[in-house]
Amino acid sequence: MVESSNRPRGLGSRNPTGRPRKIAGQTVPVEKSVEESVEPPAPPEPRDSVEEQPSGGGGRGTTVALLVAIALLLAVGGLEIWYLNRDPTATVSEARPVVVGDATRGEAVDTAARSTEEILSTTYQDYDDQVEQAAAKMTDAFAEQYQQTSDGIRDRFIAQKTRLQVKAVGQSVVQASPSQVQALLFLNQYVQKEVDGEPTTDFAQYRALVTVVHTDHGWLVSDIDTQ
Amino acid sequence: MEVAAGGSGDEPVTPGGTRVRLDIGLFVLALLLACGCVFGGVLVVQQHRDDERTEAEQERYGDVLAAARHEVEAFINIDYRDAQESIDAVASGATGDFRKQYDSSSAGVVKLLRREQSVMDGEVLWAGVVNVDADSATVLAATTGTVANRSTKNQQVARYFRLKLDLQKVDDRWLTSNLEFVG
Numbered sequence: 259m260v261e262s263s264n265r266p267r268g269l270g271s272r273n274p275t276g277r278p279r280k281i282a283g284q285t286v287p288v289e290k291s292v293e294e295s296v297e298p299p300a301p302p303e304p305r306d307s308v309e310e311q312p313s314g315g316g317g318r319g320t321t322v323a324l325l326v327a328i329a330l331l332l333a334v335g336g337l338e339i340w341y342l343n344r345d346p347t348a349t350v351s352e353a354r355p356v357v358v359g360d361a362t363r364g365e366a367v368d369t370a371a372r373s374t375e376e377i378l379s380t381t382y383q384d385y386d387d388q389v390e391q392a393a394a395k396m397t398d399a400f401a402e403q404y405q406q407t408s409d410g411i412r413d414r415f416i417a418q419k420t421r422l423q424v425k426a427v428g429q430s431v432v433q434a435s436p437s438q439v440q441a442l443l444f445l446n447q448y449v450q451k452e453v454d455g456e457p458t459t460d461f462a463q464y465r466a467l468v469t470v471v472h473t474d475h476g477w478l479v480s481d482i483d484t485q
Numbered sequence: 486m487e488v489a490a491g492g493s494g495d496e497p498v499t500p501g502g503t504r505v506r507l508d509i510g511l512f513v514l515a516l517l518l519a520c521g522c523v524f525g526g527v528l529v530v531q532q533h534r535d536d537e538r539t540e541a542e543q544e545r546y547g548d549v550l551a552a553a554r555h556e557v558e559a560f561i562n563i564d565y566r567d568a569q570e571s572i573d574a575v576a577s578g579a580t581g582d583f584r585k586q587y588d589s590s591s592a593g594v595v596k597l598l599r600r601e602q603s604v605m606d607g608e609v610l611w612a613g614v615v616n617v618d619a620d621s622a623t624v625l626a627a628t629t630g631t632v633a634n635r636s637t638k639n640q641q642v643a644r645y646f647r648l649k650l651d652l653q654k655v656d657d658r659w660l661t662s663n664l665e666f667v668g
Contacts, residue, residue, distance in 0.1 A: 317504070318504075320508050324508060324512055327515045328511060331522050332518065334522045334525075334526075338525035338528070338529050341529050346536050346539070351547075352551075353544060356543055356546040427667065427668075428647070428649065429613075429615070430612075430613030430624065432612065440613075442611045442612065442627060444625060444627075444647045463668070465645070465647060467611050485627070
């Protein structure tokens, strides 16, 4: 305390250069401008103002802050755009077997039921036409398989004057994605035919797992598994 | 001397003036971006809520099918040697009239199963949802399995069922309120 009080003012650790203390409201000597500039010195300004705006205007700090804010806002905007444009479609799983809306599900299941009825219902009178019409409701691969089966039973089917009528009495969705839907159908089948010249009637109930896939031509049957 | 763009040439442009104009421009840009972000944020929140609702609806299908499969498997797996246990398994997944039916006829069913020495064994082959909403659903189930009893001379005979179940959500559980065979 004693040493400090004896030290000459201006040489202390708080002001090692010995410059006059800066006091707000007083003029500030600008040594460089005085020495190097030929222009008259700038009119005195309050010191506080000079420190906050070293280069005039809003100050470099303001510009940097605005640039940082813009960068952050661009990043936030980018994330928002990414979120809004991402594909929210989940994959089919046991926990989420149906990942499409009601409209898609309903349309696909209805198509599966109607197409299956038409594919499996046939009469001997216009067998070939019906096979051709049925094939139009299938994918190419399944149509080829169906055509082979149809060709194999054609002669007997016609010879027995078979009329086969299939009706879906229940339909439901097993799993569904935007590209493929599996439908469980309960089918009732009525068969009329002549065996040894005698007309016979048969009735059968079975279940079918029908797979339809979405194509440019709508939903097409790609598989029918019956049990 | 620096001259302001578009100016007469009499007005010098100070570095401070340029900075102010730059800051104003940046401020306006930041303001526009902020407005865009707020608007985007509203859309994100709406999208997020839609996604959550969609996820809940999609998971409902899984929950309903799991409950229906569980109930059907209890229904088609019955052994006269554990008759009461078999009946209880069905009753635990049932509600409403279906539950009452099981509770009230439990003793009679157990007696019948033991007398006929019935053993039903099976599994759900396929199950699908007919319709579902927040608290009710209808499910179709196709089963495969066998049955053996006195009338089959205790020989296993293949037995396939087509079942329709009505389910209700009770205390966060999907329970079967009706089960019928589809003819």
